[in-house]
Amino acid sequence: MQHVECLLCPRHCRIPEGGRGDCRVRANVDGKLFSLVYGKPCAVHVDPIEKKPFFHVLPTSTSFSIATAGCNLHCKGCQNWTISQRPPEETDNLDLPPEAVVREALRAGCRSIAYTYSDPVIFYEYTFDTSVLARQAGLLNLLHTAGYIEKAPLADLCPELHAANVDIKGMTDDFYHRMSRGTLQPVLDCVLALKKAGIWVEITNLVVPTWNDRDEDIRALARWVRTYAGKDVPVHFSRFWPMHELTNLPPTPEDTLARARKIAMAEGLQYVYIGNIQSGNGNNTYCPDDGQLLIARDGYEVTENHLVDGKCERCGTAIPGIWK
Amino acid sequence: METKLDELQTRPAGENAGLDRRDFLKLCAVATSGLFLNKVSGWLNLLAGQKPPLKEARFYRRADHLAG
Ligand code: SF4
Ligand SMILES: [Zn+2]
Numbered sequence: 001m002q003h004v005e006c007l008l009c010p011r012h013c014r015i016p017e018g019g020r021g022d023c024r025v026r027a028n029v030d031g032k033l034f035s036l037v038y039g040k041p042c043a044v045h046v047d048p049i050e051k052k053p054f055f056h057v058l059p060t061s062t063s064f065s066i067a068t069a070g071c072n073l074h075c076k077g078c079q080n081w082t083i084s085q086r087p088p089e090e091t092d093n094l095d096l097p098p099e100a101v102v103r104e105a106l107r108a109g110c111r112s113i114a115y116t117y118s119d120p121v122i123f124y125e126y127t128f129d130t131s132v133l134a135r136q137a138g139l140l141n142l143l144h145t146a147g148y149i150e151k152a153p154l155a156d157l158c159p160e161l162h163a164a165n166v167d168i169k170g171m172t173d174d175f176y177h178r179m180s181r182g183t184l185q186p187v188l189d190c191v192l193a194l195k196k197a198g199i200w201v202e203i204t205n206l207v208v209p210t211w212n213d214r215d216e217d218i219r220a221l222a223r224w225v226r227t228y229a230g231k232d233v234p235v236h237f238s239r240f241w242p243m244h245e246l247t248n249l250p251p252t253p254e255d256t257l258a259r260a261r262k263i264a265m266a267e268g269l270q271y272v273y274i275g276n277i278q279s280g281n282g283n284n285t286y287c288p289d290d291g292q293l294l295i296a297r298d299g300y301e302v303t304e305n306h307l308v309d310g311k312c313e314r315c316g317t318a319i320p321g322i323w324k
Numbered sequence: 325m326e327t328k329l330d331e332l333q334t335r336p337a338g339e340n341a342g343l344d345r346r347d348f349l350k351l352c353a354v355a356t357s358g359l360f361l362n363k364v365s366g367w368l369n370l371l372a373g374q375k376p377p378l379k380e381a382r383f384y385r386r387a388d389h390l391a392g
Binding site: 005006008026027029031032033035038039150153156 | 378379380381382383384385386387
């Protein structure tokens with residue numbers, strides 16, 4: 001029996017011959033580790049970039065979004081569990097090698113490719129090879145990830161990336177353990193490594209009633225972001241819909257999300273958004289200096305844009321992000 | 325529409341039969357040639373150097389030294 005140890009994510013699965021890793025998509029075949037989902041996405045969509053969500057990257061553009069089956073975390077409230085908690089045999093997969101992804105993205109008029117929905121960490125090789133080609137073709141590479149990845153593979157991927165939205169699910173190991181069967185520190189390390197590599201970072205926090213919706217949960221997250229990542233890192237508090245193993249819970253009340261936004265802004269964060277809610281102030285970008293409305297959004301649609309060359313049209317303050 | 329039992333019994337022999345021997349042999353021939361063509365295309369892919377569907381992963385190591 002030739003075992004292999006996968007070094008891609010902090011789980012370090014030790015996989016016997018014929019076996020698979022915890023993510024269900026990496027298999028030991030004759031003592032070698034193989035990806036079972038390379039070039040085999042089960043989700044392919046042209047989405048508004050605002051849906052990823054990226055609010056400070058090429059507003060109004062579309063992003064060619066792909067995902068494969070599998071995930072290395074197992075969140076009880078996963079909003080995409082029908083693909084993330086399935087092996088590739090149980091999803092409908094396309095044959096779309098990296099060059100076809102880039103070709104189709106260009107054909108659809110997209111400005112970026114988003115590796116998203118499940119988690120690009122577990123389709124690392126597919127993400128990597130596609131990113132290289134996409135960059136050469138002038139497309140941006142966007143990652144939406146839970147950030148549960150080892151340092152070495154992340155460092156290799158960073159030069160190909162332009163922006164990342166990282167889910168920080170909670171602020172304690174205990175939370176990660178109970179909700180996702182994971183740990184917190186690798187996620188925080190991932191955020192910092194991305195920042196250090198000069199990649200544009202936004203953060204998403206899925207606010208799950210009774211799990212992470214107390215004032216102190218929100219405050220801890222906001223403080224960490226402000227202290228270690230920066231007060232200008234956008235944070236999206238996203239609405240939870242009852243799913244997977246948490247169908248007993250209600251959707252996150254709008255008041256809770258508004259409260260989260262207020263707390264995070266009081267902690268000094270400059271760009272705090274509310275996700276999965278159609279409209280309201282939480283969808284808009286405001287100038288941190290004079291409060292001027294800069295980008296108004298209705299759902300995923302941009303209805304007003306008052307940025308001029310990435311600056312506030314009234315006071316000239318530069319708003320961080322990738323604007324062109 | 326319902327088919328009455330006595331109607332069925334008065335039909336000429338063979339009209340209601342599923343497959344006669346000729347049809348069956350024809351079907352077998354088509355299926356066999358399909359399988360054969362599939363094999364041939366597999367050989368052609370191999371000759372053309374097309375990769376098998378699996379991709380070797382990065383970031384792993386042999387773990388025979390580990391216990392358990
Ligand atoms: S990527 Fe998959 S196989 Fe590799 S360590 Fe993580 S869960 Fe295990
Ligand atoms: Zn301003």
